[in-house]
Amino acid sequence: MPRQDPKVRVTNFDEVALGYAEELAVREAERCVQCKNSPCVEGCPVEIDIPGFIELVRRGDFLGAIAKIKEKNALPAICGRVCPQEDQCEKLCVLGKKFEPVAIGRLERFVADYEAANVEIRVPPRAAPTGKKVAVIGSGPAGLTLAADLAKLGHSVTIFEAFHKAGGVLVYGIPEFRLPKAIVQREVEFVLSLGVELRLNEVVGRTTTVDELFGEGYAALYVAIGAGLPYFMNIPGENHNGVYSANEFLTRCNLMKAYRFPEYDTPIKRGKRVAVVGGGNVAMDAARTALRLGAEHVYNIYRRSRQEMPARQEEVANAIEEGVDIRFLTNPVRILASDAGWVRAIESVRMQLGEPDESGRRRPVPIAGSEYTIDVDVVVMAIGNGANPLLPSATPGLETNKWGYIVADEETGKTSREGVYAGGDIVTGAATVILAMGAARKSARAIHAYLMQNGP
């Protein structure tokens, strides 16, 4: 796979992987031995017919291949870029035992991009109008997927989005260099082409409420508001000037285009020396964004070791190639500031791995007396996101668990309130695009059954 040189790509927001040329794609498809058991399919959260689409690529029928993927996956151009294939399909590929697994993700991306470049958006046929109204709250991967599925079945769907742009984490969280926003826009437009109504700048829980929506005639609601509450460590100095949550840092940069300030009005502190705390994809995104904003030195502080990092291996490798200085087995203790309240350093303690905790990973334990300080002027906390309580607290009878996530049936997404379903990160906690999409597809079937059973 041709890629941008690390030294070049830290100066731009373009994608790292440049995509296959047709011959490369076909050659990669030829590597698939079409093994009898196809364990790859089991590894896919939405059970794409992987050998099926790869065979079509091998034959040069790229449009046939994308159609096959779309039977199960509504957002292939996105998933082909952001899915952790190395933990899913590619992990189980039999070729991977001795060689490199088939590059399933790359092939998915290839056919999705091929379709985008060569055909107009094909609006699939819609069933006859059912006269039923459905409200989808949130326009991220789960919301968009469910809206499209129900619209195809003939229902009248309205998406309510709090932000001024649709896409959720696809548009505010994942940077341009991992997921071009033009691709997200294309997916949004596809959903709209099915007759879905999109209402931007509407905050359910403030502008309107779940009860009011039922009052307006919506027969079913889908809550897909994501995990939008930034976690802080609650260490001393976290409110000093120059400390960001990853959500704020990335929203300023990705959604509000602060990297083009002052052409765009929203500013961002670029920092010469930046510390990003955390080990997930968001931390990698924040660190690599900080580099592209012009930082001279970007540190990533992570309390466990490389093996335990939840981030995609590929993105960790990309980050290291680009020059991110990852400090493993290190945990921040406090953030130091100048008299005027500006971040000037972050003090951390070295860690060692002890017994495994509930997640199965070895618990990090501080090594007494090993504190040391790194001079920085910007700190980004990328330690995770939880459930934003705004909507649940304005919705009586909607059961949430102790973490604030909505309690919902695993198969259907049904919640404790009649007619209210939920899916994606607001149910599972921060996870992946494909899991959100898979949950949405299941909920769409359940909501459809619910709407039709209640009569016209």
Added chain:
Amino acid sequence: MFVVEAPRIARKAKPGQFVILRIDEKGERVPMTIADSDAERGAITLVVQEVGKTTVQMGTFQKGDRLLELVGPLGRPTHIAHFGRVVLVGGGIGTAPIFPIIRAMKEAGNFVIAIVGAKSKDYLFWEDKIAKFSDELLVTTDDGSYGTKGLVTDALRQVISREPRIDLVVAIGPVAMMKAVSETTKDPGIKTVVSLNPIMVDATGMCGGCRVTVGAKTKFACVDGPEFDGHLVDFDELMKRQRIYLEEEKLSLHKCRLRDVAT
């Protein structure tokens, strides 16, 4: 002062709440308190002081112009109840958001003492509107060009010394003013509510940019507030955090004015 057509927001807006607005595709998301709302008419009123690029650009708006986006109502509404005797203090631009609170407190049966202050006569507004809903109105100007010369805290101290009992003070205005009001009411032990105005981006609780320290805990002004107990707020931290983008703000405004001069 802008009256904006916004039926869905006007229908739900309560005193103490705010909106986020953007004036164009490259614009910032800017929080503005709702100074008045008319559900029947489907409109909200915003009072804007020209301090930065967005508000300066808004200063050129004419009737019929459109805002690109408007989100709201955001924030938790003011807790309105029959408290008894309440003193409501508006400093400068804070007079706008305090007005709907004055009206609501009066309608809830409170004895309302309103204190309104500004730099000078030119910066005062809505005196008549406020007088209509107050049992007593004191007006101060820093330079003495109207009303009593002095700060709102001077007037507040007077009121405290002569009133046998005050059940609640609500203060909205520049941070230094809300801090001063809270300090004034601390010893007399009068419950004080302030409305904080940190920098915001999304204003729905997802970024933490508006975080403030209240009672040694971190709260998000956009969803936990914007109103908090004035005796628990770390005002100094808020003042520091409001200065984060001072340089960028100057740069933006300078470029904006250059462009105006050029055209």
